[in-house]
Amino acid sequence: GPKVLQIPSHQIIDMGQMVTLNCDPVSNHLYFYWYKQILGQQMEFLVNFYNGKVMEKSKLFKDQFSVERPDGSYFTLKIQPTALEDSAVYFCASSLGQGYAEQFFGPGTRLTVL
Amino acid sequence: AQKVTQTQTSISVVEKTTVTMDCVYETRDSSYFLFWYKQTASGEIVFLIRQDSYKKENATVGHYSLNFQKPKSSIGLIITATQIEDSAVYFCAMRGASSGSWQLIFGSGTQLTVMP
DSSP states (O other): OOOOEEEOSEEEEOTTOOEEEEEEOOTTOOEEEEEEEOTTSOOEEEEEEETTEEEEEOTTSOTTEEEEOGGGSOEEEEESSOOGGGOEEEEEEEESSSTTOOOEEOOOEEEEEO | OOEEEOOOOEEEEETTSOEEEOOEEEOSOSSEEEEEEEEOTTOOEEEEEEEETTOOSOOEETTEEEEEEGGGTEEEEEEOSOOGGGOEEEEEEEEESSSOOOOOEEOOOEEEEEEO
């Protein structure tokens, strides 16, 4: 099936540093998402992005978070500065449309904030 | 509030048998979409099957099928002829169609173990 790629697979950083998580969505998809999963728990929606804009964000999407997709390249999630509670696996997803369209997920980036 | 609940934390079955995983949901939307995903031991998340709320027929894809009971706000996943490689965590998810929300709301997952 369609593949979403994420780079890196694992990132370890010190609290207060900046981190950028990269996502390469399915090539013809138009809608992009980030989800956060703390170990052993369900995935929780952070944000979705369409046509260069944030369309919806959750309470988990703090002011320190930002997303962009410059010039149709990687869809990125930047956290600046990071906090201990940001440690989690971050999943990127993309979909061709909204509503009924299934979202395809990447393999996740495990972020560890020390 | 929109919510998805999976009460079964874990299920163990013998391979080649049929298993049903439960999921109930709450939504204000009159139209919505229900999804099942599985997360493998490696962490990969795989889309399995979708049910549109306006469709009465239960969706079926391969050895996955759904038991959609709209009056009970229930969407069970049925896996027939289970295989060892079906062992994974199964997540039920919902997305509203009329509220304008884009997010998938996930349940807490059910760990399925298929034994030889």
